[in-house]
Amino acid sequence: MNKIILLLMILNIGSQTVCQVKKDYPIQPVPFTQVHITDGFWFDRMETNRTVTIPYAIKMNETTGRVTNLEIAAGLKTGEYCTRYPFDDTDIYKVIEGASYSLMLKPDKELEKKLDELIDIIAKAQEPDGYIYSARTGKSDKLKGWIGPERWSNLQSSHELYNAGHMFEAAVAHFMATNKKSFLTIALKCADLLVKDFGPGKVQLPPGHQEVELGLVKLYRLTGEEKYLNLAKYFLDIRGRGKELTGRESWGEYSQDHKPIIEQDEAVGHAVRAGYMYSAIADVAALTGDESYIKALDKIWNNVVSKKLYLTGGLGATGSWEGFGPNYDLPNASAYNETCASIANVYWNHRMFLLKGEGKYIDILERTLYNALLSGISISGDKFFYPNPLESFGTHERSAWFECACCPGNVTRFIASVANYIYAVNSKEIYVNLFTNNKADLKVGNDEVVLSQTTNYPWDGKVVLNVNLKNQSKGFSINLRIPGWAQDEVVASDLYQFIDKPKSKTTIRINGKQIDYNVENGFAKISRTWNDKDVIELILPMEVKRIVANNNVEADRGRIALQRGPLVYCTEGIDNNGYARNILLTGDSKLNTDFQKNLLSGVEIITGKAYGVKSSDKNILTKEEQNFVAIPYYAWAHRGKTEMSVWIANDEKVVRPLYGSDLLSNAQITASAGKNPEVIADRLEPKNSIDHSLPFFHWWPNKGTAESVQIDFQNLEEISQVDVYWFDDTGIGECRIPSSWKVFYKEGDKWREVYTVDKYGVEKDKYNSVTFETVRTKSLKIEIHSQPDFAGGIHEIKIK
Numbered sequence: 001m002n003k004i005i006l007l008l009m010i011l012n013i014g015s016q017t018v019c020q021v022k023k024d025y026p027i028q029p030v031p032f033t034q035v036h037i038t039d040g041f042w043f044d045r046m047e048t049n050r051t052v053t054i055p056y057a058i059k060m061n062e063t064t065g066r067v068t069n070l071e072i073a074a075g076l077k078t079g080e081y082c083t084r085y086p087f088d089d090t091d092i093y094k095v096i097e098g099a100s101y102s103l104m105l106k107p108d109k110e111l112e113k114k115l116d117e118l119i120d121i122i123a124k125a126q127e128p129d130g131y132i133y134s135a136r137t138g139k140s141d142k143l144k145g146w147i148g149p150e151r152w153s154n155l156q157s158s159h160e161l162y163n164a165g166h167m168f169e170a171a172v173a174h175f176m177a178t179n180k181k182s183f184l185t186i187a188l189k190c191a192d193l194l195v196k197d198f199g200p201g202k203v204q205l206p207p208g209h210q211e212v213e214l215g216l217v218k219l220y221r222l223t224g225e226e227k228y229l230n231l232a233k234y235f236l237d238i239r240g241r242g243k244e245l246t247g248r249e250s251w252g253e254y255s256q257d258h259k260p261i262i263e264q265d266e267a268v269g270h271a272v273r274a275g276y277m278y279s280a281i282a283d284v285a286a287l288t289g290d291e292s293y294i295k296a297l298d299k300i301w302n303n304v305v306s307k308k309l310y311l312t313g314g315l316g317a318t319g320s321w322e323g324f325g326p327n328y329d330l331p332n333a334s335a336y337n338e339t340c341a342s343i344a345n346v347y348w349n350h351r352m353f354l355l356k357g358e359g360k361y362i363d364i365l366e367r368t369l370y371n372a373l374l375s376g377i378s379i380s381g382d383k384f385f386y387p388n389p390l391e392s393f394g395t396h397e398r399s400a401w402f403e404c405a406c407c408p409g410n411v412t413r414f415i416a417s418v419a420n421y422i423y424a425v426n427s428k429e430i431y432v433n434l435f436t437n438n439k440a441d442l443k444v445g446n447d448e449v450v451l452s453q454t455t456n457y458p459w460d461g462k463v464v465l466n467v468n469l470k471n472q473s474k475g476f477s478i479n480l481r482i483p484g485w486a487q488d489e490v491v492a493s494d495l496y497q498f499i500d501k502p503k504s505k506t507t508i509r510i511n512g513k514q515i516d517y518n519v520e521n522g523f524a525k526i527s528r529t530w531n532d533k534d535v536i537e538l539i540l541p542m543e544v545k546r547i548v549a550n551n552n553v554e555a556d557r558g559r560i561a562l563q564r565g566p567l568v569y570c571t572e573g574i575d576n577n578g579y580a581r582n583i584l585l586t587g588d589s590k591l592n593t594d595f596q597k598n599l600l601s602g603v604e605i606i607t608g609k610a611y612g613v614k615s616s617d618k619n620i621l622t623k624e625e626q627n628f629v630a631i632p633y634y635a636w637a638h639r640g641k642t643e644m645s646v647w648i649a650n651d652e653k654v655v656r657p658l659y660g661s662d663l664l665s666n667a668q669i670t671a672s673a674g675k676n677p678e679v680i681a682d683r684l685e686p687k688n689s690i691d692h693s694l695p696f697f698h699w700w701p702n703k704g705t706a707e708s709v710q711i712d713f714q715n716l717e718e719i720s721q722v723d724v725y726w727f728d729d730t731g732i733g734e735c736r737i738p739s740s741w742k743v744f745y746k747e748g749d750k751w752r753e754v755y756t757v758d759k760y761g762v763e764k765d766k767y768n769s770v771t772f773e774t775v776r777t778k779s780l781k782i783e784i785h786s787q788p789d790f791a792g793g794i795h796e797i798k799i800k
Contacts, residue, residue: 025286025354027426030442032419033104040437041458042418044601045374049415050102052381057095057408058114060401066091067121073134074124081140084403086147087159087209089134090166091409092118096183097166098412100173105416112178119174119183122167126186130193132167133160152203156251161207161235164190168215172222173413184222191219195227199234204246206239208255210273213280214347217287233284236261236277236293254321262292265299267308271316271323271336272406275344282351294355301352303327305364306493311547311561311646312375312568312633313368314388315341318692320732328552332391332647334692339376339385339407342368343414350421353433359522360492362433363484365421367491369434370458370566374634377411379601384408385637390646393581393684393695394573395676397641423451429477431523435463435538444476449530451478458565459595459604461486461540466533473530479523482506485563486540487519490547498545499560499587509537540565544591544606549647555693558651560585562606564593567632569606573643575629577612580643581656581684584611584623591628599631600638606630610648615657659683663719663799668712674699677709686795689728689737689764696727698735698793699786707792708783711799719745720774721800723767724782727793735793737762738784743770746779767798 037043061067065082070089072079096118099111126132131151135143148154155161171187174180194212197203207213216232219225240260242248251257253268256277267274278297285293307327309315314337317325322336345368353361375388383398386407401408422438424431427445435457442449448470455463467478486506490496508517508524511534517524526536542565549556562569571580591608599605610628615621636644649655664681671677679695686694699707726737741760744751754772761768780799786792 023287023289025351027354027357027424027431029350029354029420030423030425030440032101032417034442035419035422035438035440037419038437038439040456042436045415046105046418048379048381049098049412050106053377053408053415054095054099054102054111054412056382057091057412058099058118060405060408061092061095064401064405066405067118069134069138070121070125073132073137074121076121076124081135081138081143085159086133086135086140086143087162087406089132089163090159091405092122093163093166093170094406094409095412097170097173098409098414098416100170100177101413101416103177115174115178116180116182119186123182123186126189130189130191132186132190133158133163136160152197152205155205156208156255159209161194161212162209164194165207165210165212165215168212168219169413172215172218175222187215187219188223191216191228191231195231198231204238205242205248206235206255206257208251209270210235210256210277210280214276214283217280217283220287229284229287232280233288233290236281236284239277240264254323262296264296266303266327267300267315267324269323270321271341272338272344274323275315275341275348279344279347279351282348282355286351286355297352297355301348302493305360305491306495307552309364309491309495310335310337310372310390311367311490311496311549311563312337312371312388312390313342313345313364314372314390315345316387318732319387320729328550328554330549330553331555331693332645333389333393333694335387335389335391337372337388337390339373339388340410342373342376342388343410346373346414346421354424357431357521359481360484362421362481363489363522364491366434366483366566367568369418369421371568371633373414375636376407377415379635379638384411390570390633391580392637392642392644393679393682394641394643395679395695396637396644398637429479429525431479431481432465433481445474447471447473447476449476458567459542459602461542461565463538463540465536465538467530467536469530469532475527475529477525477527478530478536479525480508480536480538481522482519482524483540483566484522485545485566490563495550495553496547496561497550498563499548500543500545502541503543504541506541507537507539509539511535512537544593546587556647558649558654559647560650561647562591562630564604564606567604567634568646569630570633570636570644570646571628571630571648572636572639574639575631576610577626578642579612579658580645580648582613582658583628583645583648584613584652584655585628585648585650586611587650589628600635603632603635613649613652613655613657615659617660621652621657656684663713663717664711664797666714669709670712671697671709672699672707673702674707680709680794680797681711682796684796686725686727689726689795690730690732691795692729694795696793696795698727698791700733700735700791700793702786703734703791704786704788705791706783706785708781709794709797711780711782713778713780716776716778718774718776719780719799721769721771721798722780722782723769723798723800725767725795725797726762726764727795728764729793734790736787736790737764738792739787741782741784743772744781744783745775745777746781747775747777751781767796 071077171183175184213232216228220229316336319336349361349365422434439452450468452466547561608628611623612626684694743754756772758770
C-alpha cells in the first residue's frame, strides 16, 4: 500500500484514497512528508524536537513512572499506580506519535527500537477484549474517585475515551512511519470494543474530554470502516443531550455539554476540550456533509475571534477551569493560554481553512503558531510552559516537566508535523499558506509541480518561490496568502486594530516583473500557464505596528502592543532597567529594529526610547527617558526570572510606577509552602480579593492547614503594625480567607507572639490591620490557619 496515499488520507487529505472516502474537505493539505523543510527558523526547531525534545520526553515518561503504570497493568511489575492522573498514559502515546512523524522524515533505528519496546508493553497492558486503561487494569486504589467502579461509569472525569483517542492517533502515525501493524492492531481492537459498547441502546455517554473523535476519524481514513466515523459522529451528537436521552444531568459548560453542538454559538469551558471538539466537528462535517455542523462552527469561530482570542493567538482566560471566560474577559497576568489549547487552535483553524478556503483562518493559525504555541517550548527544547500569560511580574520560568504533563508530548507531535500546514491543493489550485525554506512535491490535477521556497521569514518579508514542472503545464493557479497583518488587519474582527498607517504594500513579481494582483479571501490568486523554472517573488512589508484592543477589553485599556510580521513582541525587565511594569511608551516614540544573531538564538529586536515612571513618597509621578527594547514574545523567559509585558502603557493613568524603598524592599520573604511569596511585597494594589490581574501568593493545594510567611530584614527594625490583604477566589478556585491568623516576631532564636488588643481581621476586599506593641526584631512571621477544605492566600502586605 502506497505510504504517500495513506498519509494523504490520514491528514485530511487526498483526492485519491484507498478507502474511497465519499466526501472530504474541498481543499486538501499537502502532507509533511512531501514538504522538505531545508534550513532556517522551522528547520532548527524541528531538529531540536527530533534530537532533544522527543528523547527527553521518552526519558521523562520512564523516570516519572508513566511507563511503569503500563507495566503494572501488563503484569510486568507490581505496585500502586505511580503518577497522579488517569490520563498519564497519553503522555506516552503522544510522544510515540511525535517520534513516528520524526521517523517519517529521518529514519532512526534506535528510536524505532525504543518505540517497539513501548508498544510491546502497551500490548501486554491491553485486556483480552481490547480495553486498555492502565489505572483500572492495574487496580489503582488512589484513583478510584477518578476512574469509577466499572468501565465507562465515570466518563465525565475518567478520561478512558480521551486516552483511547490519543492511542488511535499514535497507532496510525506509527503504522504510517514503519509499516508495522503492532500498535495499529492494539488500536483497532480497542476501537472495535468502543463500537460494541457505545451507541443507541448501549452506553449513551459522550467523552468527558474530547479527543477520541479525532482518533476515530483517523482510523476511518486508514481503514475505510464507516463504523469508526459513525461512532465519532455519535459522540458529538449526544453531547448536550443527556437529559433527553438517558435522564443524565448535564456536565455543563466546562465539558461543552450544556447544549447540543449544533446549538452552541459561544466558546465556553475548558479550552483544550473545546478546541479538539471543534476540530472533530469540522472533520465529521467534511466527511458527512453535515451543514448544521459547519453553521455551528461559524458562530463559535466568530465569537472566539471577536471576543475571546488573545493577541498571541492563545485561548483560555482563566486557570480556574483552564478555559474561556466571558466575552472580552482577556486578563494578561492571569491569562491561561495553555500550550495544548494553542495546538488545538491550530488544528481547528486549519480545518476551517480546508472547509472554506479563506485566508483569515490561516492568519489565526500563523498568529497562534509563532506566538502562543511557540512560547510553550524553550529554544533548547527541554523546558516547557503550561500556561502562557501575556504579563509576568518576574515570577515565571519554564519547567523541566509537569505532574500533569500533557503539553510536552503534544509539542513533540506538533513540531514534528509542522510542515503539514505550509501548502494545500485542490484540482486546480496550489495554496501557499505559510512561509519557510522548503521544497515540496505537489500534484495539481495532472500537473506535477516541485515548488521551492527561499526566505528568511519571519525576520524578512521576502519569499522567493521557484516553480519546477515535471511536464508541460496545462494551467493552474498559485494562491499566495497575503497575511492580514500585511493588509492592515490584525484579525478578522474589531477585537484588535493597528493604529499605525501602513507605509508600503505587498509586492509580487514573476520572473522579475512586478504584477498587479487582487486579494480575494486573503489570497493573491495567480492564474496562468506556468513554465518550468518560473520564479515568484513575494515581498511582505515588515513594519513595526502598534496595536490597540477593543475598549471592552478592560485589561488593555490605555495600552498598546507591538507586532512585526507574524510576531507579537514583549518587553522584559532584563532589557529595560530591570522592570516592564513601569514603562510608558508614547505614541510619538520612534521605533527601530535590529537583528541580534547572538541573542536568543537570533532574533529581531525592536528598540527606541520610552519613559520609566516612578512615584515619590508623596505620590508624585516622575518620568525618566530610558532605552526601550522589545523581543519576540515566544522568546521570553530564557534569561532568568524577570518582568514581562505584551501590553505596554501608553497612557500615564494605567502605568504601574516604581515606588521608593520601604521596610520590605530588601527583606527576604519565605513561606511554609507555595511559590513566589515575595509577590506579597510588590506594592501592586489589588482591586479586590479575587483580583487575578496582579500577582498573589497562596498555599494551595495545602488545605485546612497551618501555614506561614516569614519576613527576614537585613537589620533590626522596629515594627508596630501589619496590614494583610487576603487572596480569596470564591466561585472559581479553592482559596479562602483564613479562619484565623497571628503575627510573631523573633527574639533571639525563639518566636514570640506580638501583644495586641486588636482583632485579627479576616475580611475580603480590604487590608486587615493589626497594631501591636512595638517590637525590635530582624524576623517577622504571619501564621494562618486555613479553613477546612480550603487553602489560604495573600495578595499584599504592608508593615509599619
